[in-house]
Amino acid sequence: MVSDGPDxxxxxxxxxxxxxxxxxxxxxxxxxxDVPLSSLDRYLGAKSEVPSLVLGRIAIACNTSADAVLFGHDYVLHGSDGKPLAIAEAKALRPLEEADFVRVPFLEVRASAGRGRASVPAETMAADHLLFSRSWLRSLNVLPEDAEMLLAEGDSMSPTIKDGDMMLVDRGYGEVIHGKIYALVVNDLVVVKRINMLAIGGMMLISDNDRYPAETIRREDVERVSFQGRIAWYGRAI
Structure with missing residues (x-):
C-alpha cells in the first residue's frame, strides 16, 4: 500500500x-x-532511521528528549535573551532540566516477545538512558522511579508489539490486571505476554500473534512466574 501522506x-x-x-x-x-558525523548527516538528511539508543544520546547532547524529536514535543533550554543555549551552557543548567525530565534506564536485557530469552532482569545494569517528561510519565500513571526501558525481541506479540520496539516498563504496576501486557520471568526466561486471569485460579499467557499458542499456568504453579512490570507504552522508529 502506498501512502499519500508525508514521510x-x-x-x-x-x-x-x-x-x-x-x-x-x-x-x-x-x-x-559520540556519533560519527557521517551518521548524523544521514539522520539529518532523512536517509536512514536513527537507532533508539543513538537517538537517546543525541537528544541528551541537544538538551532535549527523544520523544521531542520523535513526536514534536519541543523542549530546548533558552537563555534570558531568548536564544537557545549552547551545549556547555545547557549542561550547566542540568538541574533545571532534571526538574521537568527524567532519565529512564534502558536495560541491557532484551525482553522476548517470542519463545523467551534466558536472563534475570533484576540483576541487569542499564546500558543507556532515555529522557522522558515527568508530566508524560504521570499521564501514564508511571512513577519516575518505577520506569525502565526494555527492547522487544521476537514476533509473538505482533502486531501490537514488534521486534525491536522500545517498551516502557512500570515496575510499580500494583495488582495484575486481566488483559494487560506484562514483562515477566517464567523458568528464568524473560517474556512479554498478555495476561488473562482464570476464574478457577491460575492464568493464561497470551501471544497477540496467533501463530503462538497460549500457555496456561495452573494455580499451583503461579509462584514460578515473576512479574517484572506492566508494559505502559511502546514505540518504534518509523
Whole structure:
C-alpha cells in the first residue's frame, strides 16, 4: 500500500535538524553524543532511521528528549535573551532540566516477545538512558522511579508489539490486571505476554500473534512466574 501522506522520517529529520542547530551544530553534537558525523548527516538528511539508543544520546547532547524529536514535543533550554543555549551552557543548567525530565534506564536485557530469552532482569545494569517528561510519565500513571526501558525481541506479540520496539516498563504496576501486557520471568526466561486471569485460579499467557499458542499456568504453579512490570507504552522508529 502506498501512502499519500508525508514521510514521517522527514518530520523526524526536520525536528532533529532544529535541535542540532540550536545545540551548536552538527560537529558539536556529533562529538558530544559520540556519533560519527557521517551518521548524523544521514539522520539529518532523512536517509536512514536513527537507532533508539543513538537517538537517546543525541537528544541528551541537544538538551532535549527523544520523544521531542520523535513526536514534536519541543523542549530546548533558552537563555534570558531568548536564544537557545549552547551545549556547555545547557549542561550547566542540568538541574533545571532534571526538574521537568527524567532519565529512564534502558536495560541491557532484551525482553522476548517470542519463545523467551534466558536472563534475570533484576540483576541487569542499564546500558543507556532515555529522557522522558515527568508530566508524560504521570499521564501514564508511571512513577519516575518505577520506569525502565526494555527492547522487544521476537514476533509473538505482533502486531501490537514488534521486534525491536522500545517498551516502557512500570515496575510499580500494583495488582495484575486481566488483559494487560506484562514483562515477566517464567523458568528464568524473560517474556512479554498478555495476561488473562482464570476464574478457577491460575492464568493464561497470551501471544497477540496467533501463530503462538497460549500457555496456561495452573494455580499451583503461579509462584514460578515473576512479574517484572506492566508494559505502559511502546514505540518504534518509523
Amino acid at each position: 514521517p522520517l522527514l518530520g523526524v529529520a526536520e525536528r532533529l535538524r532544529r535541535v542540532v542547530d540550536a545545540a551548536g551544530g552538527r560537529r558539536a553534537v556529533a562529538k558530544a553524543a
